[in-house]
Amino acid sequence: MSQSLKKHLRSHGQEHLLDHWSRLPSDQQETFADQLRAVDLSLIARLHARRDTVEDIPAMIARAEPPPAFRLDPAKNPFSPSKARQSADEALRDGQLGVVLVAGGQGTRLGFDQPKGMYPIGPLSGKTLFQIHVEKIVAAARRYGASIPLYLMTSPATDEPTRRFFAENDRFGLAEEDLRIFCQGTMPAVDAATGKILLAGPGCLAVSPDGHGGMLAALHATGGLADARQRGLKHLFYFQVDNPLVDICGREFVGYHLLARSELSSQVVAKRDPLERVGNIISVDGRLHVIEYSDLPESLARRRHPDGSLEIWAGSIAVHVFDVAFLHRMVEQVDALPFHHAMKIVPHVDPATGRRIEPDASNAIKFERFIFDLLPSAHRAIVVEVDRKEAFAPLKNASGDQHDTPETVRAAMISQHTEWLRRARAEVADGVTVEISPRFALDADELTEKIVPGTKIDKDTHFEERD
Numbered sequence: 001m002s003q004s005l006k007k008h009l010r011s012h013g014q015e016h017l018l019d020h021w022s023r024l025p026s027d028q029q030e031t032f033a034d035q036l037r038a039v040d041l042s043l044i045a046r047l048h049a050r051r052d053t054v055e056d057i058p059a060m061i062a063r064a065e066p067p068p069a070f071r072l073d074p075a076k077n078p079f080s081p082s083k084a085r086q087s088a089d090e091a092l093r094d095g096q097l098g099v100v101l102v103a104g105g106q107g108t109r110l111g112f113d114q115p116k117g118m119y120p121i122g123p124l125s126g127k128t129l130f131q132i133h134v135e136k137i138v139a140a141a142r143r144y145g146a147s148i149p150l151y152l153m154t155s156p157a158t159d160e161p162t163r164r165f166f167a168e169n170d171r172f173g174l175a176e177e178d179l180r181i182f183c184q185g186t187m188p189a190v191d192a193a194t195g196k197i198l199l200a201g202p203g204c205l206a207v208s209p210d211g212h213g214g215m216l217a218a219l220h221a222t223g224g225l226a227d228a229r230q231r232g233l234k235h236l237f238y239f240q241v242d243n244p245l246v247d248i249c250g251r252e253f254v255g256y257h258l259l260a261r262s263e264l265s266s267q268v269v270a271k272r273d274p275l276e277r278v279g280n281i282i283s284v285d286g287r288l289h290v291i292e293y294s295d296l297p298e299s300l301a302r303r304r305h306p307d308g309s310l311e312i313w314a315g316s317i318a319v320h321v322f323d324v325a326f327l328h329r330m331v332e333q334v335d336a337l338p339f340h341h342a343m344k345i346v347p348h349v350d351p352a353t354g355r356r357i358e359p360d361a362s363n364a365i366k367f368e369r370f371i372f373d374l375l376p377s378a379h380r381a382i383v384v385e386v387d388r389k390e391a392f393a394p395l396k397n398a399s400g401d402q403h404d405t406p407e408t409v410r411a412a413m414i415s416q417h418t419e420w421l422r423r424a425r426a427e428v429a430d431g432v433t434v435e436i437s438p439r440f441a442l443d444a445d446e447l448t449e450k451i452v453p454g455t456k457i458d459k460d461t462h463f464e465e466r467d
């Protein structure tokens with residue numbers, strides 16, 4: 001074993017990782033040494049040391065103001081929805097938009113044994129989340145006669161199956177040059193009490209994806225950010241894999257982002273109740289921040305304006321538009337995205353004895369970055385309110401849970417599509433399941449052009465574009 005590696009580990013109190021070295025086969029010794037060299041041990045030590053320092057959130061919230069917002073009621077906004085749509089149309093026709101989809105999560109709550117994007121969610125079609133998202137991108141590109149490239153983030157666990165799935169399905173119609181799949185980084189888990197890095201098995205560190213905020217570093221390191229610039233993209237529409245309702249490159253959202261000259265815009269919903277489990281977007285000293293629901297004291301969450309509306313009203317749904325130039329600026333700033341600490345149960349092996357340890361309570365810290373931590377650095381950041389029924393139904397939990405299950409997500413899709421058909425003056429019989437393919441119509445307006453008013457729909461129907 002290299003003495004320098006041994007010394008390096010010892011100087012950071014991580015020499016326990018070599019306790020079982022002599023028992024490893026020689027080829028595994030090599031890969032393990034490479035894995036160890038790749039870890040930034042000083043960073044791990046720094047992160048563990050400051051794990052108990054929390055931001056003074058009550059002090060921040062005491063100075064909180066509502067974020068600059070475009071509300072659903074257009075009378076409250078400085079620009080009209082039609083002006084926003086027009087701006088977005090121009091940018092889209094000009095090929096200024098790309099899309100970032102983050103799909104590197106472990107999907108532990110859902111408990112599906114494939115990447116979450118491969119979950120069959122279409123109520124009638126059984127289409128997967130990936131297919132639905134990509135069909136929206138392809139349909140939008142066709143609408144504007146411009147390409148809209150997709151930058152798709154995976155993690156070591158989801159990368160290979162995701163690539164295979166896209167290859168086997170001809171990328172669901174996306175041109176080869178318009179798809180870049182890139183893998184995010186990982187961080188080792190440490191023992192919460194001692195800061196010692198844990199082993200998942202002999203010769204293998206316990207690592208996990210570095211959070212959706214890992215997107216920025218990974219996009220940069222894999223050349224995606226340079227590619228975006230070279231293609232002349234000015235804005236990246238960002239969303240998460242679990243929400244099939246997302247209106248990708250939605251015109252009003254993108255339009256307000258452009259008109260406000262915002263560097264980072266975020267979609268929000270008006271919170272249903274003060275304690276709803278979503279991130280809260282607030283403005284503090286002129287900068288936007290997300291305060292997680294778990295950090296928001298109940299008394300502050302319940303504060304209301306004289307008209308009865310919540311003071312802290314804006315719930316983030318993790319849909320953003322980033323300026324490409326802003327992202328370029330942020331990659332230069334190492335600390336733009338801090339690491340958060342999450343206490344987790346992490347099974348591991350004792351390096352000395354090789355014994356497997358299955359803790360029954362949280363024993364370890366995982367380090368994760370969150371993409372919304374870019375908000376305070378962004379100039380002219382805004383939030384744009386969207387209608388929850390039209391925009392947000394995340395798949396998080398397995399069947400049987402109360403919220404965000406396959407059943408609740410399918411019900412939200414059916415109700416959105418039924419509403420679109422009714423707006424197109426079709427008559428949808430009660431209890432009938434409808435599904436509208438993104439290839440058939442991307443929104444209620446497009447659907448209205450295709451449906452003859454008075455059309456009766458009295459059996460389950462999937463509206464799909466014929467090839």
Ligand code: UTP
Pocket residue numbers: 102103104105106107108109110116153155184209210211212214239240241242396
């Ligand atoms: P969640 O935080 O909901 O995590 O991710 P998850 O992996 O889907 O589910 P749980 O918590 O393990 O049950 C929100 C979005 O961020 C992506 C996920 O793929 C999802 O689109 N994500 C999360 C990443 O891409 N990388 C990460 O490291 C974490």
